[in-house]
Amino acid sequence: MDFGIAAAQRDRSERILREVADHWKGSRASADAEVARAHFKAAGRMGLTGLCLPVEAGGGDLSALDTALCLEAFGRACPDTGFAFAVAAHLLACAVPVRDFASDEVRDRLLAGLASGELIAANAMTEDDAGSDTGNMSVTARPDGDGYVLDGEKSWASNAPVAGLVVTYAVTDPRAGFLGVSAFAVPTDLPGVGLGDPLPKMGLTGCPAGRVRFDNCRVPAEYLLGEEGQGAAVFQHSMAWERACLFGIYLGVMERQLAECVEHADKRRQFGQRIGEFQAVSHRLATMKQRLEAARWLLYRACWQLDQDPYEKGAAALSKIAVSEAAVANSLDAVQILGGRGYLHGSAEEQLRDAVPSTLFSGTTEIQRDVIARELGL
Incomplete structure (x- = not known):
């Protein structure tokens, strides 16, 4: 077992953090079509829309684990989790099946546009x-x-x-x-x-x-x-990539969220002391950290497993449950720690609303538990 992140992986993530933070500085979530297309092209220039697509198509030809690490950096730096999700869905649920199942002619026709973000899927x-x-x-x-x-x-x-x-x-x-x-x-x-x-x-x-x-x-x-x-096999293949990699976005969001809560607990004073000195607050933060780290290593393992054996489903199911449930629980804790500030629009309340659907898409939490039960032979 190697828990280290290689220098190349770390450098790639840091580049994404810088470029995403610079591009989305001050941006807010928007469903406007022209805004979405402009953001997709920007994500394409950063390589985010083609992370695991072939180099000859303009992609990065990255492994599942490297793809997830990049999406984690994307989720941490981008204030618009919905857009990060849109890019990941485009890449993993659409471009990956085109990469792996389309004819050579159709691949040549579509993959370059998908990798650049010019063609949204x-x-x-x-x-x-x-x-x-x-x-x-x-x-x-x-x-x-x-x-x-x-x-x-x-x-x-x-x-x-x-x-x-x-x-x-x-x-x-x-x-x-x-x-x-x-x-x-x-x-x-x-x-x-x-x-x-x-x-x-x-x-x-x-x-x-x-x-x-x-x-x-x-x-x-x-x-x-x-x-x-x-079709069922194509869909399951795309879901294996989505369930393993997409949830890296939520790891990044939780990392950013935890840092914000720790900073608040360190600076906010009540009854003559920092609120982080109250055990009720410090233990809540410790639990948030524990959920994040447990979910992170299950996700990294699921991506590693996908790179070794694309037909193994249990690891991704375990990872999806852990990440999605941690995202919801941590967001609820963040609202509580931040208090009135956490209830204001654009703060932890938005992170909570963005976390709730993670238990639904890519197969509900209940479906993931069914997958795990089948892996157990039930």
Whole structure:
């Protein structure tokens, strides 16, 4: 076991911290489409939209662990957690399956734009009656000549309102259950693709999410990802990367949050002493630190495991639960420690609102516990 961070990894993270902090200084979360596109291009110039994509496409060709370390730095420096999430979803849930399952021609056509942030991608899996239940989808893809005709609606797709590409999943064989689902990379300028307005959300405001409609949308067969019927495998592969790496963002947020709370506890005085001298406050801070470190090492292990064996699921499930639940609990503690300041808009209350959905996306906490139970043989 090697718990050290190599010099190259540390230098890369420090560069990201500097560049992100400089670019987003004074910026606030925004769902405005033009703001989102401008930020994506800026993230592309920093290498964030192509961390684990091939060098020949303009990416960094980084491992899962190195990708997570970069996202951790991104989350720590960026005041807009929603936008950091948007970049990670674009990269891990969309660009990774294009990297690993698209034909050579489609890879050559799409990956450079994805790596640069010029082409924004949305992951469209969820439907009104099919969230984590991938065997119960209603969107269909009917084979038609040298392509497929897609019909139906996806209910929740991060980045959809600003996307130029949608990675989506549709039923090609209704009789085959989850083996009848296929994956597609669909350019949004194809006739029959409709992108909804941004959905109002509790948190992650900087990531516009919306509905995606397919109305007799003819998609050339070249945009099929993998083989027909391989959609469930493509989706699980993308989720392995997302569950392992994306939550590095929340490690960075918790690190920044803890530093703010420690500084406040050191400076704020009540009853003639620093509030950090009260055990009720100091123990709360110690617990926040313990949650953060435990979650961090589970995440690093999950990313290391992904680099060794991309089919192992238990480590990422353990990591996702630990990070997401720590993010919510630490944010609640931060509000309590900061008091009225923590309740003001843009402080710990925003971190709390951004933390709550981490227990829902990429598979709910309950789904992760199901994964762990199956790994135990139950």
